[in-house]
Amino acid sequence: MLFAKDHPLLVPGIVLHISRFVSRKDSMSCTRVCKAWNDLFSSVVWHSIDFKSQKTFINVDPTAVRKHGHHIRVVKHVRKVSHLQALHNPSVCRLSTLSILLSSEVSFQAYCGDLLRRNATTITNLDIRAQDQSLTAFPFDTIFLPPGSQTASRISVLEIHALPMTRDGFSTLLKMCPVLKSLHIAKTILFFSPYSEHCQHAELVELKAPLEQIFEWNSTSSTDPSILVHFPQLRTLHTWFSEAPSSLPFGDMKTKFAQCCPLLKEVTLATNVVVTTSLLTQTFKSLSRITVKKISSSVVMAILAHQRTLQEITCFNRNKGYYEQDDILVLDDEDEPPLSGWELQLIPQTCSRLTKMMLPCYDMDMDEIEATPWACTELEALFIRIGGLHTDEKIDQVISLLKSYRSTRKHVENLVRAPLPPRAISNEVMKVVIPGDSIEERVARHLARFEKLQMVWLGNKIRDTKP
Numbered sequence: 001m002l003f004a005k006d007h008p009l010l011v012p013g014i015v016l017h018i019s020r021f022v023s024r025k026d027s028m029s030c031t032r033v034c035k036a037w038n039d040l041f042s043s044v045v046w047h048s049i050d051f052k053s054q055k056t057f058i059n060v061d062p063t064a065v066r067k068h069g070h071h072i073r074v075v076k077h078v079r080k081v082s083h084l085q086a087l088h089n090p091s092v093c094r095l096s097t098l099s100i101l102l103s104s105e106v107s108f109q110a111y112c113g114d115l116l117r118r119n120a121t122t123i124t125n126l127d128i129r130a131q132d133q134s135l136t137a138f139p140f141d142t143i144f145l146p147p148g149s150q151t152a153s154r155i156s157v158l159e160i161h162a163l164p165m166t167r168d169g170f171s172t173l174l175k176m177c178p179v180l181k182s183l184h185i186a187k188t189i190l191f192f193s194p195y196s197e198h199c200q201h202a203e204l205v206e207l208k209a210p211l212e213q214i215f216e217w218n219s220t221s222s223t224d225p226s227i228l229v230h231f232p233q234l235r236t237l238h239t240w241f242s243e244a245p246s247s248l249p250f251g252d253m254k255t256k257f258a259q260c261c262p263l264l265k266e267v268t269l270a271t272n273v274v275v276t277t278s279l280l281t282q283t284f285k286s287l288s289r290i291t292v293k294k295i296s297s298s299v300v301m302a303i304l305a306h307q308r309t310l311q312e313i314t315c316f317n318r319n320k321g322y323y324e325q326d327d328i329l330v331l332d333d334e335d336e337p338p339l340s341g342w343e344l345q346l347i348p349q350t351c352s353r354l355t356k357m358m359l360p361c362y363d364m365d366m367d368e369i370e371a372t373p374w375a376c377t378e379l380e381a382l383f384i385r386i387g388g389l390h391t392d393e394k395i396d397q398v399i400s401l402l403k404s405y406r407s408t409r410k411h412v413e414n415l416v417r418a419p420l421p422p423r424a425i426s427n428e429v430m431k432v433v434i435p436g437d438s439i440e441e442r443v444a445r446h447l448a449r450f451e452k453l454q455m456v457w458l459g460n461k462i463r464d465t466k467p
Contacts, residue, residue, distance in 0.1 A: 046071035051083045058082045065089045073097065079131060084111035095119040099127035102163070121151050127184075129161030140165075140173050153177050159184040166191045167224060171199035174230060184208040185227075187242065190216060192224045204231050208238040215253065228260035235263050236289075240270035248275065250282035257283065265309075269293065270316070277302045291316065295362065300343050304350060312356040313347060341365045348374040358383040360457055366442050379450040383457035388439035395458045399465065401444035402456075405433040407467035 046068045049057055058080075069091030078084060079101040088111060098119065100112060116123075155177045165173070167190050174180065183204055207214075215226050228234070257264055266289035269276045273296045280290070280302035289312040292299060303313060341364050348357060354376035360383045369386075389395055434445050447453060447465070456463045 043071045048072075048074040048076070049087075050074075050076040051079070052077040058086045060086060062089065066091050070094055075099070077101070078112075079103070081105065081108050081111060084108065084115060087115055090118065093118045094122050096122060097125040098123055099159075101129055101131040103131055120153060122154065124154050125157040126155050127159040128163065129159070130163055140169065140176065152179070154179060156181045157184075158182070160188055161185075162187040164189040164191065166193040168193040168197065170227075171197050171230070174199045174201045174204075178203065180204050182206040182208070183231075186210055186213055188213065190224070190227065198225065198229045200232050201230055202233060205233055206236040206238075207231060207234055210240050210242045211248075211253075212242060214239065215256070226256050226260065228256055231261060233263060234261040236266040236268075237261075237264060238268040238270070241275070248278070250278050253279075254283045254285070258285070265289065266312075267291070273299055281305050288312070290314070295339055295344070295359065297339060297343050300339070300346055303347060307351045309353065310351045311353050312358075313351075313354065314356070314358040315361055341368050345369065345372065348376045348379070351376055353378065355379060355452075356381040358457075360385065363387055366439060366446070369446055370442070374449075377450065378452055380452050381455040382447070382450075382453060383455075383462075385459050386439075386443055389443065389458050392460055394440055395460060395463075397440040398443045398447070398458065399456065399463045401434050401441060402447050402465055403467045405430060405444065405448050406465070408433050410467065 049072055051057060065086065066089050069087075069089050070093065072087075072092055073095060074097040075087065075095055076097070076099045078087075078099065081103075092115070095115075098115075102108070102112065153176055156179055158177060158180055160183075165188070170190055180201060180203060183206070185207075186209060209227070214228060216224060264284070265287055267279075267284060267287060268291040269279060270293050271279065273294055276292050276294075277296075277298045280287075280299070284306075286309045287306045288309050290303060290306065290310065291312075291314040292303075293316055295303075295315060303310065339362060344359070344362055344364060345368050348354060349372050352375040355378050357376070357379065358381060363385045365387050389398065430445060430448055434441050434448065443458075447456065453465055456465055
């Protein structure tokens, strides 16, 4: 028998975990149950403020903000003075995530500076951008903790859009964010500064920026170096074009990446097929992860230039919820990529270090898959569509056969005590568990060859393949 004090709903850790799955509306109801629940669910209700969806928050009683402001951790879509006024209370001092669309209004910048200063030691994710062209600069140095302060900034993810600054100012900003890991910068003019000091950030490993921003093709000075000089530890790059020039200096870009960012191994390219092909063949070398917008015959050949090092190949997930459709997702004809199945086979057939192949927009044929063995024996995740698996029931059968095989194989290994090599045991078990030639059995046999395979997507849902 449980005493009141032992009731699960009175254990703080359990209730806190449950509260994460409760809607905001229900959380507000929970605050009225008792004082203990009020204390707990108040933090849930006040955790996140999104002025885009919670437009009435500007009318909240200042007394309530004073009482509960210390619970606020996330604030999004701040774009009006009234938004900042609603947060203008000393209790709002523990923000971790903040996104602001700056205005040139004096009062807006004053309130904004106050909010940033109050939360300078707690913010980890900051998105700050301009909402009009009249904003000439923003005084980062007055709101961030200066280098050498006893308490350092904790910002690890920073997004900057359309905020002009000098190169000296940019270097100072990087210094004021010593633990910065990821920087997203776009449409920001970095003006030339005589005798600029190009701070090299020791922690930043991810950069998201259009190519014209990276190489400052629209810079006011042709002598000012690329922003790449600031990031010697860069490992991951996400890039695209805002305005594509008529021609690109792929060779020159290769030299700059090699000199400034020798550790770069992962790229996401939101560029067209022609530029993607050229970047993969002429600019980048020995990549371990490649994400592209679209795969064509030329892109496949470009990917194979990295076959000795490639571990992950991915296509954009263009549709939200794409991987978790209730029904098999069938692409429209206009979305079908002009790519032959045998060409796509070249990737798993030649990239022996491949662990993740996530290409859900593309079809493969089992005859072509079975014709030549895949070299990627360490495969862990596979997201593809296979011809013939056009119903939810067929996909379920594939996963069921695969799990049955793995379960039986494990049982046999325990009985046999491994007198035969694992591959031999695997083949014998496979003949018994998956003996036929239906499309489901053929696919299951193929997947069973990859002992480390954990996640599979064949058309509608991500499946865990563990028995």
